[in-house]
Amino acid sequence: MIEVKNLSKRYGDKRAVNNISFKVEKGEILGFLGPNGAGKSTTMNMLTGYISSTSGQILINGTDVLEEPKKAKANIGYLPEIPPLYVDMTVDGYLNFVYDLKKCKLPRKAHLKDVCDLCKISDVRQRLIKNLSKGYKQRVGLAQALISNPPVLILDEPTVGLDPNQIIEIRSLIKKLGKRHTVILSSHILPEIQAVCDRIIIINKGVVAADGTADEIAKSITNEHKMTLRIEGPTHTASDKTLIADAIRALDGIKYVRADMEREKGIYDFDVETDGKTDVRRAINALCSENGWNILMLQLSDLTLEDIFMKITTGEQFAESEDSGKPKPRINLVFGSGENNKTEEAPAEAEDSAQEADEDNGGEQ
Amino acid sequence: MGAIYRREMGAFFTSGIAYVFLAVFYFFSGYFFYNEVLASGYTDTSPVFQNMFKIVLFLIPILTMRLLSEEKKNRTDQGLLTAPVGLGEIVVGKYLAALTIYIIAESIIFVYAVILGYLGTVAWAALLGNYFAMLLLGAAFIAVGIFISSLTENQMTAAVFSMAVLFFLYLFGSTAEKVSKKWMYDIIKELSFYDRYVEFTQGVFNLTSVLFYLSTAFLFNFFTVRVLEKRRWS
Numbered sequence: 157m158i159e160v161k162n163l164s165k166r167y168g169d170k171r172a173v174n175n176i177s178f179k180v181e182k183g184e185i186l187g188f189l190g191p192n193g194a195g196k197s198t199t200m201n202m203l204t205g206y207i208s209s210t211s212g213q214i215l216i217n218g219t220d221v222l223e224e225p226k227k228a229k230a231n232i233g234y235l236p237e238i239p240p241l242y243v244d245m246t247v248d249g250y251l252n253f254v255y256d257l258k259k260c261k262l263p264r265k266a267h268l269k270d271v272c273d274l275c276k277i278s279d280v281r282q283r284l285i286k287n288l289s290k291g292y293k294q295r296v297g298l299a300q301a302l303i304s305n306p307p308v309l310i311l312d313e314p315t316v317g318l319d320p321n322q323i324i325e326i327r328s329l330i331k332k333l334g335k336r337h338t339v340i341l342s343s344h345i346l347p348e349i350q351a352v353c354d355r356i357i358i359i360n361k362g363v364v365a366a367d368g369t370a371d372e373i374a375k376s377i378t379n380e381h382k383m384t385l386r387i388e389g390p391t392h393t394a395s396d397k398t399l400i401a402d403a404i405r406a407l408d409g410i411k412y413v414r415a416d417m418e419r420e421k422g423i424y425d426f427d428v429e430t431d432g433k434t435d436v437r438r439a440i441n442a443l444c445s446e447n448g449w450n451i452l453m454l455q456l457s458d459l460t461l462e463d464i465f466m467k468i469t470t471g472e473q474f475a476e477s478e479d480s481g482k483p484k485p486r487i488n489l490v491f492g493s494g495e496n497n498k499t500e501e502a503p504a505e506a507e508d509s510a511q512e513a514d515e516d517n518g519g520e521q
Numbered sequence: 522m523g524a525i526y527r528r529e530m531g532a533f534f535t536s537g538i539a540y541v542f543l544a545v546f547y548f549f550s551g552y553f554f555y556n557e558v559l560a561s562g563y564t565d566t567s568p569v570f571q572n573m574f575k576i577v578l579f580l581i582p583i584l585t586m587r588l589l590s591e592e593k594k595n596r597t598d599q600g601l602l603t604a605p606v607g608l609g610e611i612v613v614g615k616y617l618a619a620l621t622i623y624i625i626a627e628s629i630i631f632v633y634a635v636i637l638g639y640l641g642t643v644a645w646a647a648l649l650g651n652y653f654a655m656l657l658l659g660a661a662f663i664a665v666g667i668f669i670s671s672l673t674e675n676q677m678t679a680a681v682f683s684m685a686v687l688f689f690l691y692l693f694g695s696t697a698e699k700v701s702k703k704w705m706y707d708i709i710k711e712l713s714f715y716d717r718y719v720e721f722t723q724g725v726f727n728l729t730s731v732l733f734y735l736s737t738a739f740l741f742n743f744f745t746v747r748v749l750e751k752r753r754w755s
Contacts, residue, residue: 167755204603208753230605240600242528244535256524257604300600 157182157338158203158308163212165198165362172198174362175212180355182307185334187353188342191469195362196342197237200312203340204234216308230258233306233337237313239297243286247277247296250285251303260304267303274329275299290317298326302333309333311341315348327352346462358468365468373464383437384416385426386453387444392422401426403443409434423452522606525614529588530621539622542584546626549576554633564641566633567722570651574718577659578691582683584622585666586676588615589745594674602753608746616667616742623659627652647724654721657734658714662687664741671748690714 158180165173173195180186188196201207203214205221205228214221219228242250251268260267272278275295280288285296294317301309314330315323330352333339343349349356350370358366358373366373385404389396397415405413409430416425430436437454444451533539550573557568592598601611630652637643665686670679694713697706710716717730 201599206599206603206753226605226607229603232603234599234603236596236599236603238596238599240595240597242532242597243595244532245528249531253524253528254600254604256527257601257606259605 157184157217158340159213159215160199160203161213161215163199163202163214164210165195165202165207166210171362173202173209176359176362176364177212178357178364178367180338180340182338183335184355185330185339185341185353187349187356188340188359189344189346189349189356189465190342190359190365192344194359194469196359197312198362199359200234200310200340200342201236204232204310205229206234206236230304231306231308233301233303233309235297235301235309235311235314237316239293239300241285241293241296241300244284246282246284247272247288248281250296251281251299254300254303258304262305267305271299271302274302276325291319291322294318295322295326298329307337309337309339309341311339313343314341315343315345323348346465358465360469366464370464382427382429382456384453384455385428385440385451386419386423387426388423388450388452390448396422397424400424400449403447404428404440407436407439407443409436409439420452425453522610522614522617525601525606525611526618526621529615529618533584533618533622536587538583538587542580542622543626545580546573546576547629549573550629550633558633558637559640564637564644566630566637566644566648567651567724569630569633570655570722571719573655574658574691574715577655577662578687579684581623581659581662581666581687582669582680584619585663585670585683586680587670588619588667589671589749590673590676590679602749608749612667612742612745612749616663619663619667620660623663624656627655627659650724650726651722654718657721657731658718661714661734661737661741664738664745665690668741668745668748671745 160176160178163173163176164171176195176199178186188199190196198207202209203216203221205225208222214228216228217231219231221228242253245253248268251271252264255264255268269278272281275298277292277295277299280292280296285293288296294314298311298314301311311330315326318326327348330339330341334352334354341349341352355369356366356373357364387396387400389400401413401415404410404426410428411431412427412429414427416427419425428436428440440454441451443449533542550569553569553572554566557572558564558566589598592601602608630648634643634645634648666679666683669683669686670676673679673682691714694709694715697709697713700706700709711733714734717727717733720727720730
């Protein structure tokens with residue numbers, strides 16, 4: 157549906173977008189993620205033909221945006237970062253204008269009514285756009301993109317300025333739209349991307365840093381699972397630490413064990429990393445019951461999207477590969493088994509990993 | 522093109538610019554009509570048109586200042602440029618909207634003609650000649666105004682700069698008297714908007730002048746399209 161090949165945009169010496177390639181299939185919802193200034197909006201502006209690319213090719217539905225702009229643009233509904241609203245028009249007047257501008261062939265009254273109902277702006281149709289709240293303006297912007305029912309929707313931060321209820325509404329609307337349209341949306345809000353998108357592309361400094369589902373990206377970044385265990389040993393002294401750590405290390409599929417600080421009196425925490433293939437939790441449980449140890453806590457700490465995002469965009473993960481001149485630090489693993497529900501755990505895990513980082517110095521291996 | 526034309530026409534009236542433009546135009550044309558025609562006892566309307574040249578000079582920038590600068594400032598150009606319309610359609614739609622307001626303003630002259638009809642005989646040939654001269658002048662100046670509006674994001678900058686440029690175009694013809702070389706004199710006379718205009722108001726219908734104004738209009742609309750095009754490539 158959308159095919160982007162080696163897309164670059166240069167402003168003078170600055171490369172805003174550098175050799176980006178990706179594909180979006182029909183009916184897919186793609187999330188564009190990246191810090192401010194990463195090149196998200198620039199890419200979207202190129203996709204919609206607002207600005208031209210320095211090099212590379214964009215095919216929308218097989219049509220080149222630069223060669224046949226009118227035909228390509230007729231396939232796209234675009235909601236830019238700042239909705240292109242004429243503030244001294246009424247909502248109705250504006251939507252009629254867009255209807256004419258896009259040379260829409262659908263029955264005018266019914267189509268505009270559908271779009272307004274979908275975006276929940278039917279009750280403000282006669283009001284001037286300048287008197288609307290930010291949330292309504294955003295929804296009028298979305299309505300504008302939906303007029304003429306384009307097969308491709310490109311939404312640049314569609315939920316900015318909405319209140320939490322509206323955000324949920326818009327998200328479910330986008331999910332609904334994703335069934336009939338191909339959607340690309342950008343956002344800073346990670347849970348949003350995770351909740352709405354089938355696939356994520358993380359852009360950093362103008363290059364694609366990762367491409368895949370949230371789980372795929374998480375797995376490929378870590379390649380293993382981490383967990384934190386709190387085990388009560390027999391003696392309640394420091395000797396427990398080495399005893400337990402050594403015992404766990406002897407299990408199959410364990411990559412790394414580190415005894416952490418004493419969290420409760422005489423009881424230690426252990427950070428365990430597995431190879432990602434073996435589920436060691438049962439083995440550890442068996443080990444402990446054999447020896448009469450008590451597991452007081454077991455917490456999985458897979459990377460959340462926040463962690464991944466931070467890792468990629470702060471560059472610690474890829475510093476090396478960028479320096480060595482590899483084309484792209486690109487990740488595209490085949491996604492294996494289903495993973496637990498990450499969104500729910502996300503806050504707790506984020507806290508946890510922060511704690512871990514703080515207390516790294518206190519632990520010993 | 523139709524959509525953009527209709528929107529701009531609506532915007533001219535909701536923003537009040539059309540009312541200001543029409544009111545000022547009617548006030549001064551009425552003033553000159555009374556002073557030069559009615560009070561002087563002539564039926565020749567040419568002095569009205571000659572004087573209106575200077576008024577139009579300052580009024581047209583008001584009409585054109587926001588046409589493209591505001592789009593850029595409010596980022597509404599993103600909506601236009603990503604819609605399935607060509608740049609030419611966008612520019613021409615806006616151009617024709619401004620020209621329509623201008624024609625509405627200028628057509629007040631037919632009301633004056635009716636008034637004259639009661640008092641004496643109207644010299645229709647001269648009047649229509651003048652009418653078309655003013656139309657051509659507007660067509661050229663509006664294109665210049667829109668071109669300047671495309672260069673900036675600020676309405677005031679566009680207006681002041683347009684006024685300066687149009688005023689210079691007006692003064693330009695008079696520099697012909699100051700140059701010593703014959704060929705330079707000829708070139709300046711050829712390019713003088715005012716001399717060509719006055720020629721019309723004196724009842725001379727010069728086809729090259731018609732072409733001169735029309736090609737100016739075409740050229741500046743073309744430049745405007747190029748400016749929009751270039752902005753995408755920079």
